[in-house]
Amino acid sequence: MSVADPIIVDYEHGISCIDTEFHNRLQLDASHLIVDSGEAAFVDVGSNYSIPVLMAALERKGIAPEQVRYVCVTHVHLDHAGGAGEIMRQLPNATLVVHPRGAKHMIDPRALYEGAKAVYGEEEMQRTYGQLLPVPEARVKTVTDGERLPLGGRELLFLDTPGHAYHHYSIIDEQAGVGFSGDTFGLSYRQLDTARGAFIFPTTTPIHFDPEAAHASIDRLMSYDLGAMYLTHFSRVEELPRLAADMHAGLDRLVEIALAHEQGGAERFERISGDIRAWLGERLREHGCRLSESEIDGVVGMDVLLNTQGLIVWLDRRAAA
Ligand SMILES: [Zn+2]
Numbered sequence: 001m002s003v004a005d006p007i008i009v010d011y012e013h014g015i016s017c018i019d020t021e022f023h024n025r026l027q028l029d030a031s032h033l034i035v036d037s038g039e040a041a042f043v044d045v046g047s048n049y050s051i052p053v054l055m056a057a058l059e060r061k062g063i064a065p066e067q068v069r070y071v072c073v074t075h076v077h078l079d080h081a082g083g084a085g086e087i088m089r090q091l092p093n094a095t096l097v098v099h100p101r102g103a104k105h106m107i108d109p110r111a112l113y114e115g116a117k118a119v120y121g122e123e124e125m126q127r128t129y130g131q132l133l134p135v136p137e138a139r140v141k142t143v144t145d146g147e148r149l150p151l152g153g154r155e156l157l158f159l160d161t162p163g164h165a166y167h168h169y170s171i172i173d174e175q176a177g178v179g180f181s182g183d184t185f186g187l188s189y190r191q192l193d194t195a196r197g198a199f200i201f202p203t204t205t206p207i208h209f210d211p212e213a214a215h216a217s218i219d220r221l222m223s224y225d226l227g228a229m230y231l232t233h234f235s236r237v238e239e240l241p242r243l244a245a246d247m248h249a250g251l252d253r254l255v256e257i258a259l260a261h262e263q264g265g266a267e268r269f270e271r272i273s274g275d276i277r278a279w280l281g282e283r284l285r286e287h288g289c290r291l292s293e294s295e296i297d298g299v300v301g302m303d304v305l306l307n308t309q310g311l312i313v314w315l316d317r318r319a320a321a
Contacts, residue, residue, distance in 0.1 A: 006053045008060060008061070009235070013173070013178070015230065016033045016035070017030050018030065018031045019053070020046025020050035020053060021049075021050060022046045022079055027189060027190050027234045028233060029044075030235045033058075036151050036152025036153055037152030039068075040069065040151075041069060041070040041071070041156070042070070044073060045073065045080070046082065046083050047128060048083045048085075048129060048130040048133075049129075050083050051086045051090065054083075055090055065092065068093065070097050070151065071088060071094050071095070073096065073102070074168055074182025074183070075167050075169070076098065076099075076112060076165075076167050077183070081098075081102070084096055085133025088133075088139060095140070096140045097158075098141070098143075099167040099168060099169045100143075106134075107135060107140060108134055112132060113129075116129065119206070119309075144158075145158070145159060146158070153175075157171065162213040162217060163209070163212075163216070164202075164205065164209065165208045168182055168183070170184050170185075172221075172226070177226055177228075178227060178229065181229050181230070181231055184214070184217050185229050185231055185237075186201055186243075187203050187233045187234075188201075190235070191291070192296075194287055195288055196287050196288050197238075198237045199283070200237065200250070201247075202214065202254060203233075203303060205309070206309050206310045206313045207313045209314045222240065227240075254311060257275040257276060257311070269309075269312065273304050273305060276307055276308060284296060
C-alpha cells in the first residue's frame with residue numbers, strides 16, 4: 001500500500017472504490033469515484049493524507065485532474081471530508097458539493113478542527129488529519145433535498161439523510177441503481193464478511209445521533225429499490241433488504257443499551273461500551289465470524305468507543321430537553 005500503488009476496485013457503471021488508507025489501515029475508509037462520459041466525481045475523500053493516494057488513483061485510471069467535476073462529501077466528519085480543502089487545490093475545475101449545514105465548515109474549517117481536537121488532542125489531530133485547508137466559497141455548492149446534478153450522461157440525486165449527522169446527504173444514482181450512503185446506512189467491514197454475506201451495524205458517532213431520523217433515512221434510501229449501496233466504511237454491499245432490517249434492529253438495540261444505563265454516572269461509559277462489545281460479539285458469532293475476540297476488537301474497537309461517546313451525548317441531550 002502506497003501512493004505509488006493505490007488500491008482500486010472497479011465496479012460496474014463506471015464506479016470505483018479507492019482505499020483512502022485512513023489511519024494506515026486498509027478497508028476502513030473508502031472514497032468512491034464515478035466516471036461518466038469524460039467527467040468524474042469523488043464521493044468522500046478521507047483525510048489530507050489520503051489525497052496523494054486519490055490523485056495517484058486518478059492518474060492510474062487515465063483521468064486528468066481537470067476532468068473531475070465534483071468532490072462530494074456526504075457529511076463533514078473528518079474521515080470523509082478532512083481532505084476536501086487539499087484535493088480541491090489539485091482539481092482546478094471541481095465544485096465541492098456539501099450539505100447546507102456543512103458548507104460553512106468547509107469554507108472555514110477552524111471550528112471543525114477545534115471540535116475534533118477537543119476529542120483527539122493536538123498530537124493525534126496532526127498525525128491523523130493534518131491542517132484542514134479552507135475551500136473558497138465560490139467553489140462550494142450546497143444541495144437541498146431532492147436536488148439533482150448532471151455528471152456526464154447521468155444524474156446524481158441528493159437526499160437529506162440525517163440520523164448519523166444532521167449535515168449528511170446520500171446520493172442516489174438511479175441509472176446505475178445504486179446509492180452512496182456515507183455513514184447513513186451503517187458500517188460494513190469486509191473483514192467481517194462470512195458465507196452468510198455482509199455484516200452491518202449502525203454508527204452513532206458524536207454529536208448528532210438521532211435514532212428516529214436514522215430509521216427514517218434508512219427507509220427513505222430503501223424506497224429507491226437499489227441493487228447495491230456504496231458505504232464509506234467499507235464500499236459495496238448488496239442484499240439491501242436484509243441489511244436494512246439489521247440496521248433497524250441495531251439502532252433499536254443501541255438505544256436500548258443506552259437507555260439501560262441512563263443513570264449510570266461515571267461508570268456509564270464502561271457499561272455502555274461493554275454492552276455494545278458483547279452485543280456485536282454475539283451477533284458476529286451468529287453470523288459465522290471466526291475471528292478471535294482481539295481480531296474483532298481490531299476491526300470494530302474504535303467504532304465501539306465512538307458509538308458509546310455518541311450515545312452518551314444523545315442521552316445527555318435527551319435529559320436536558
Ligand atoms: Zn460520520
